[in-house]
Amino acid sequence: xxxxxxxxxxxxxxxxxxxxxxxxxxxxxxxxxxxxxxxxxxxxxxxxxxxxxxxxxxxxxxxxxxxxxxxxxxxxxxxxxxxxxxxxxxxxxxxxxxxxxxxxxxxxxxxxxxxxxxxxxxxxxxxxxxxxxxxxxxxxxxxxxxxxxxxxxxxxxxxxxxxxxxxxxxxxxxxxxxxx
Numbered sequence: 463x464x465x466x467x468x469x470x471x472x473x474x475x476x477x478x479x480x481x482x483x484x485x486x487x488x489x490x491x492x493x494x495x496x497x498x499x500x501x502x503x504x505x506x507x508x509x510x511x512x513x514x515x516x517x518x519x520x521x522x523x524x525x526x527x528x529x530x531x532x533x534x535x536x537x538x539x540x541x542x543x544x545x546x547x548x549x550x551x552x553x554x555x556x557x558x559x560x561x562x563x564x565x566x567x568x569x570x571x572x573x574x575x576x577x578x579x580x581x582x583x584x585x586x587x588x589x590x591x592x593x594x595x596x597x598x599x600x601x602x603x604x605x606x607x608x609x610x611x612x613x614x615x616x617x618x619x620x621x622x623x624x625x626x627x628x629x630x631x632x633x634x635x636x637x638x639x640x641x642x
Contacts, residue, residue: 489543510536568625605631
């Protein structure tokens with residue numbers, strides 16, 4: 463895999479780390495952030511803090527125990543920092559697959575089990591969307607013993623947002639990070 467990435471690119475990334483006084487190896491990824499909207503559209507890409515690439519959709523948040531702050535980078539720079547480009551690419555592949563699953567999730571066959579209560583079994587998990595009895599414009603979501611009434615820090619006021627909130631409970635990003 464290193465053959466695909468030029469030595470000059472690797473050198474440039476390591477030079478940036480040296481300029482910051484940061485360690486050159488033994489970094490690890492603590493989180494991957496997908497900056498796209500729920501529909502998969504990216505309005506503004508992120509910038510890799512290491513190489514300056516301006517088209518980063520999946521931000522790999524890199525941490526080193528001996529460095530004072532986390533560094534937000536793209537896939538290849540994450541691989542260089544952790545010394546395993548294949549692992550970084552695999553992590554990003556899992557995130558891309560999760561993004562596709564999330565886009566399709568609201569359109570699965572939901573079954574209304576009672577007035578205003580919808581059910582779906584996803585990956586063996588029971589997922590429920592409940593319309594509030596007191597305010598018909600509010601929805602709640604339940605899955606895996608957790609309940610939420612907000613999505614992206616806003617009250618859930620439509621079925622589509624409820625479905626996306628349900629997806630985040632049923633298919634959390636933390637599981638993608640554990641797949642590494």
